[in-house]
Amino acid sequence: MNGPALVILAAGLGSRYGGYKQLDSFGPDNESIMDLSIKDAIEAGFGRVILIINREIEEQIKSTVVSKFQNRIDVDCVFQELHSLPLGFSVPEGRTKPWGTGHAVLSVQSIIDTPFAVINADDFYGSSAFVQLSRELEQFSPGSREFAMVGYRLENTLSAHGGVSRGICKADNGYLVSVVETKNIRQTESGIIGEVDGKPIELTPDTIVSMNFWGFSPDVFPILTGRFREFLTEKGDQPAAEFFVTDALDSPVSSGEVRIKMLTTREKWFGVTYTEDREAVRDGLRSYLAKR
Numbered sequence: 282m283n284g285p286a287l288v289i290l291a292a293g294l295g296s297r298y299g300g301y302k303q304l305d306s307f308g309p310d311n312e313s314i315m316d317l318s319i320k321d322a323i324e325a326g327f328g329r330v331i332l333i334i335n336r337e338i339e340e341q342i343k344s345t346v347v348s349k350f351q352n353r354i355d356v357d358c359v360f361q362e363l364h365s366l367p368l369g370f371s372v373p374e375g376r377t378k379p380w381g382t383g384h385a386v387l388s389v390q391s392i393i394d395t396p397f398a399v400i401n402a403d404d405f406y407g408s409s410a411f412v413q414l415s416r417e418l419e420q421f422s423p424g425s426r427e428f429a430m431v432g433y434r435l436e437n438t439l440s441a442h443g444g445v446s447r448g449i450c451k452a453d454n455g456y457l458v459s460v461v462e463t464k465n466i467r468q469t470e471s472g473i474i475g476e477v478d479g480k481p482i483e484l485t486p487d488t489i490v491s492m493n494f495w496g497f498s499p500d501v502f503p504i505l506t507g508r509f510r511e512f513l514t515e516k517g518d519q520p521a522a523e524f525f526v527t528d529a530l531d532s533p534v535s536s537g538e539v540r541i542k543m544l545t546t547r548e549k550w551f552g553v554t555y556t557e558d559r560e561a562v563r564d565g566l567r568s569y570l571a572k573r
Contacts, residue, residue, distance in 0.1 A: 283326075283328045284326045284327050284328030284329070284415070284419075285326075285327055285328065285329075285395060285396045285397055285398060285415060285418040285419065285496075286327065286328065286329040286330070286331060286393055286395055286396070286397035286398070287318075287319070287322045287327045287329070287330050287331070287397065287398050287400065288331045288333065288386065288389055288393075288397050288398065288399045288400070289315060289318070289319075289330065289331070289332050289333065289399075289400055289401075289402050290333050290382055290385050290386075290399065290400065290401050290402055290493070291303045291315060291332050291333055291334050291338075291342070291402035292333050292334050292335040292360075292361040292379060292385060293379075293402070293403070301338055301341075302314075302402075302403035302553055303315050303338075303402035303403050304338065304341055304342075304345065305403075305553075305559070306563075307405075307551075307562060307563045307566050307567075308566060308567065308570065309567050309570055309571070313345075313346070313402075314402065314403055314404065314405045314551070314552070314566075315346060315402040315403070316346065316349065317405060317566070317570075318400060318402075318404075318405065318406065318411075319346070319350055319354070321406070321407070321408040321411045322354075322398075322411050322415075323350075323353055323354050324408065324411075324412075325408070325411035325412045325414075325415040326412075326415045326419075327354070327398070327411070327415060328354065328355065329354065329355040329356075329357070329395075330350065330354055330355065330356045330357070331356075331357045331358075331359055331389050331392070331393065331397075332346065332347075332356065332357070332358045332359070332402075333359050333360075333361050333385045333386075333388055333389065334358055334359070334360060334361070335360065335361060335379070336360060339358065339360075342358060343358065357392065359388050359389050359392065360388070361379055361380075361384065361385045361388050362388070363376065363377070363379065363380070365384075365387075365388060366513065367506065367509065367510050367513070370510075370513045370517060373517060373518050373520070375520050376520050377520075378520065378521055378523070379523075380509075380523065380524050381523030381524040381525050382399075382493065382523075382524075382525050382526045383505055383508070383509060383512075383524040383525055383526045383528070383529040384509060384524050386399055386497075386501075386505060386526060387502065387505050387506065387509060390499070390502040390506075393499060394499055395498075395499070396418040396419070396421040396496065396497065396498045396499075397418070397496075397497055397498075398411075398414050398415075398418065398494070398495065398496050398497075399493065399494070399495040399496075399497065399526070400493065400494055401492075401493050401552075403552060403553060404492055404493065404494075404550060404551070404552040405550065405551035405552065405566060406431070406492065406494055406546075406548065406550065407546065407548025407549065407550070408548075408573065409546060409548055410431050410494065410544075410546045410548050413431065413544055413546060414429060414431055414494065414496050414544065417429045417496055417542065417544060418496050421496075421498045423498065423499075423500070424500060425498070425500070426498075426500050426504075426538065426539045426540070427539070427540045427541075427542065428495065428496055428497050428498065428501060428530075428539060428540070428541045428542070429495070429496035429541060429542040429543075429544055430450075430457060430491060430494060430495050430496065430541055430542075430543065430544065431492075431494040431496075431544045431545070431546055432450050432452075432489035432490060432491060432492075432543055432544065432545045432546070433489065433490055433492050433545075433546060433548065433550050434486065434487050434488070434489065434490075434545075434547060435447065435449075435466070435473065435484055435485070435486060435487070435488040435489070435490050436473070436486035436487070437547070437548070437549045437550050438490055438492060438550045438552075439466065439467070439468055439473070440467075440554045440555060440558055441468075441558075441561060442554070442555045442557040442558055443467065443554070443555055444464065444465035444466055444467040444475075445465075445466050445467070445554050446462065446463065446464045446465070446466070447462075447463055447466055447475075447490040447491070447492075448460040448461065448462055448463070448490055448491035448527050449461045449462075449463045449475075449484070449488060449489075449490055450489045450490060450491055450543065452489070452543040455542060455543055456540050456541060456542055456543060457534060457540075457541040457542075457543050458534070459531070459534070459535070460491050460527045460531065461477060462477075462527070463475040463476065463477050463482070463484070464476045464477075466484065472484075472485075473485070473486065473488075489543070489545055491527060492550055492552075493526065493527075495526060501539075504529070504530070504533055504538070504539065505526075505529050508524075508528075508529040508530075508532070508533070509524055509529070512524045512528075512529075549565075549569065551565055551566050551569070
């Protein structure tokens with residue numbers, strides 16, 4: 282295999298959307314957003330795709346995505362299993378919700394030994410962003426604990442149908458300092474408004490936000506494992522608590538244990554936060570793809 286790997290988080294249950302967003306049709310030839318991302322990754326030089334899925338959609342994923350790309354790139358499927366936990370921990374009674382994106386990334390640690398990118402299956406990131414991150418991943422050196430992320434301008438990530446949650450990024454000398462989870466971000470007549478800890482804040486259109494587009498080396502796995510153990514100790518008995526990649530890296534970044542290079546892009550992000558977003562995203566994506 283040549284080129285970095287692309288890990289796609291596709292195990293979501295789609296409860297708010299009313300179905301599996303990762304399998305819905307959006308492209309000009311009825312491709313899913315995941316299909317379009319894989320195409321962009323292939324063109325950007327990625328050499329392998331790993332799909333993190335749940336067992337309910339295994340056959341659909343294999344009959345559509347895997348069969349479509351298996352002659353163009355190596356494609357593997359891995360399950361995000363609820364009971365896949367560190368020694369000494371068990372699934373609490375009543376827990377049915379997946380453990381979150383940080384746990385999902387840990388599910389590939391036994392099959393990957395190269396630099397890799399992580400994306401959401403239902404988010405469209407844009408071709409130039411894949412090229413940018415691919416070039417960065419090719420420069421990773423083992424043991425450096427220096428990773429990367431691609432940040433997006435806030436104005437390119439909003440929904441016309443309601444507030445969204447975004448990680449507001451702060452950087453210093455090109456490296457990530459912090460990511461603050463900000464909720465209910467929406468465009469108003471007076472500007473863009475969001476909420477942190479229930480308090481309103483004003484945001485600018487060029488504010489950089491995280492859309493879960495990360496670049497890692499395998500050195501991230503021990504870090505995630507340690508932070509996951511801390512999470513389970515503190516919140517493992519909470520039925521809805523989730524272990525997010527952003528939260529897992531917050532403390533290591535603050536302490537200087539890791540450094541995350543902040544890449545930025547002017548690409549427009551497309552994604553479906555609400556069912557009502559579907560038609561606008563489909564039309565916008567098709568228009569975007571027709572112009573490039």
